[in-house]
Amino acid sequence: MPSNVPIHPGLDEKDRHRLIDSITESYARASAALPQAPGDQEEVQEEEPGPTSEELLEIPEFPELIGIDPSVYRQINAALHSGKQHLMLYGPPGTGKTTLAQRIAGMLHDNWRLITGSADWTSQDIIGGYQPVGGGSIKFIPGVLLQNFDRPLIIDELNRCDIDKVIGPLFTVLSEQPTTLPYRTDVGDVTSPMYTILPKPKPGAAPHEFAPKKGWRIIATLNSIDKAALYQMSFALTRRFGWIYVDVPRDLQGFLIEFLKIRGILGEDVQPPEEMPLTTIWSAVNNVRVIGPAPIIDMVKTIRAIEETVNFLEKPDPGQVHYYLDGFSMYLLPMLDGISRSGAETLANALAAALGLAVEAEESIQLKQRLLFLSV
Numbered sequence: 001m002p003s004n005v006p007i008h009p010g011l012d013e014k015d016r017h018r019l020i021d022s023i024t025e026s027y028a029r030a031s032a033a034l035p036q037a038p039g040d041q042e043e044v045q046e047e048e049p050g051p052t053s054e055e056l057l058e059i060p061e062f063p064e065l066i067g068i069d070p071s072v073y074r075q076i077n078a079a080l081h082s083g084k085q086h087l088m089l090y091g092p093p094g095t096g097k098t099t100l101a102q103r104i105a106g107m108l109h110d111n112w113r114l115i116t117g118s119a120d121w122t123s124q125d126i127i128g129g130y131q132p133v134g135g136g137s138i139k140f141i142p143g144v145l146l147q148n149f150d151r152p153l154i155i156d157e158l159n160r161c162d163i164d165k166v167i168g169p170l171f172t173v174l175s176e177q178p179t180t181l182p183y184r185t186d187v188g189d190v191t192s193p194m195y196t197i198l199p200k201p202k203p204g205a206a207p208h209e210f211a212p213k214k215g216w217r218i219i220a221t222l223n224s225i226d227k228a229a230l231y232q233m234s235f236a237l238t239r240r241f242g243w244i245y246v247d248v249p250r251d252l253q254g255f256l257i258e259f260l261k262i263r264g265i266l267g268e269d270v271q272p273p274e275e276m277p278l279t280t281i282w283s284a285v286n287n288v289r290v291i292g293p294a295p296i297i298d299m300v301k302t303i304r305a306i307e308e309t310v311n312f313l314e315k316p317d318p319g320q321v322h323y324y325l326d327g328f329s330m331y332l333l334p335m336l337d338g339i340s341r342s343g344a345e346t347l348a349n350a351l352a353a354a355l356g357l358a359v360e361a362e363e364s365i366q367l368k369q370r371l372l373f374l375s376v
Contacts, residue, residue: 057107057108058077059073059076059077059080059103059104059107060073060107061073062100062103065096065099065100065103066249066255066258066259066262067095067096067248067249067255067258067293068095068096068100068246068249069247069249069250072100072244072245072246075242075244076104076242076244079242079244080242084241084242085174085217085218086174086217086218086219086220086240086241086242087101087104087217087218087219087220087241087242087244088158088220088221088222088241088242088243088244089101089219089220089221089222089244089246090221090222090223090224090243090244090245090246091223091224091245091246091247091248091292092223092224092225092247092248092290092291092292093223093225093291093292093294093295093335094291094292094293094294094295094296094335095246095247095248095292095293095294096246096292096293096294097221097222097223097246098114098154098156098221100246101114101154101156101219101220101221102114102154104152104219105151105152105154105219108152108215108217109151109152109215111150111151112151112152112153112154113144113148113151113152113153113154114154114156115144115153115154115155115156116155116156116157116160117155117156117157117158117159117160117161118160118161119160119161119162121161121162121166122165122166123143123165123166123167123168123169124143125143125144125166126143126144126145126166126167127142127143127145127146127166127167127169127170127181127197128140128141128142128143128146128181128183128195129141129143129183130183130187137187138187139187140181140183140184140185140195142210145167145170146197146210148216149210149211149212149213149216150212150213150215150216151213151215151216152215152216152217152218152219153216153217153218153219154219154220154221155218155219155220155221156220156221157221157222157223158220158221158222159222159223163234163237164234164236164237167237169181169197170197171236171237171240172199173197173198173199174199174237174240175199175240176199176200177199178196178197178198178199179196179197180194180195180196181194181195181196181197182194183195185207185208193206193208194208195208195209195210196208196209196210197209197210198210198211198212199212200212201213201214218241220241225289225290225335246292248286248290248291248292248293249293252279252282252283252286253272253275253276253279255293256276256278256279256282256296256312257270257272259293259297259300260300260312263300265300265304265312266312266313270313272313273313273314276312276313277312277314277315277316277324277354277355278296278299278300278312280350280353280354281324281328281332281350281351281354282296284346284347284350284351284354285332285336285347287343287346287347287350288336288339288340288343288344288346288347289335289336289339289343291332291335295331295332295335296331296332298327298330298331299324299327299328299330299331299332300312300327302323302326302327302330302331303323303324303326303327306323306326307320307323310323315354315355315356316355316356318356321355321356321357321363322363324355325355325363325367328351328367329370333370333371333374336371336374337374338374338375338376339371339374339375339376340375340376341372341375341376343375344368344371344372344374344375345368345371345372347371348364348367348368348371348372349368351367352364352367
């Protein structure tokens with residue numbers, strides 16, 4: 001008859017050692033299952049990180065991400081080497097925060113996961129919770145964070161969710177303390193253990209314990225433009241992150257020239273004017289709301305898609321003004337919702353001047369109307 005109990009026939013020396021080994025192993029398993037008193041807990045040993053290097057790598061400057069200030073990389077490396085586990089990249093929209101987060105994650109681990117914040121998120125989506133599994137039964141299903149507890153998790157636009165509510169159970173974990181979730185391994189058994197999230201790797205973690213692998217960390221991004229309208233982070237959660245500000249390029253014209261040369265739009269020996277129309281437009285926009293390079297790059301690509309012969313070094317001729325206005329309307333105008341009325345009027349006049357339009361021209365009037373419609 002089948003049995004889970006090991007049977008050791010005979011009393012010879014070989015069998016005696018087998019019996020001793022079996023009993024020793026059984027006691028070890030039973031001891032591990034018992035809760036330990038605080039003073040009896042053994043020091044948690046760090047688990048092998050798998051595909052991640054055990055050496056904390058230096059994050060290099062990524063040459064393809066032009067316009068990012070060297071101080072950003074200096075602060076990232078300072079945070080990592082000082083022991084800060086989690087990073088927050090924040091700043092104006094369009095400054096390359098998401099791409100930078102992906103590059104950092106790729107340097108630190110062979111695998112990473114990216115999710116984008118949503119106002120519909122719940123703690124169950126991120127941490128986990130009871131879900132039906134068929135047959136009228138329910139069980140605890142880990143959320144996206146616990147499913148990726150072995151690699152960097154990038155949370156893009158974190159402040160679009162109710163942050164404290166969604167990842168509140170992680171407060172103690174981010175403070176390097178375990179936290180117990182209100183879910184049991186066996187819903188119908190009130191004596192079954194409750195699921196626990198551990199702050200550090202633990203070899204041989206129990207089935208009800210979620211222990212991070214060495215490669216796990218949160219790399220989040222946050223658009224500072226949204227801070228007045230979207231959910232805010234509490235101070236308790238804020239201080240769990242190393243905050244790195246990713247600003248717009250200090251030299252707007254220099255960025256544009258470098259980008260146009262990389263794209264092959266300008267030759268290496270081109271001598272640009274004191275200020276290109278694109279530079280004037282970008283500067284005028286930044287006077288009312290700071291915007292990063294991404295929408296400007298999209299604007300350039302759109303203009304080139306319409307007419308490849310456009311000379312970005314000079315004011316557009318009358319037939320090409322509409323190409324600039326199309327690009328502006330598609331990528332910059334939607335980001336200006338809520339600007340002040342005076343800012344809208346100033347911006348409209350600056351754009352008209354940059355494009356060589358008279359203030360009373362039909363295009364100028366229509367542009368001002370659209371900007372005033374967005375103003376408050």
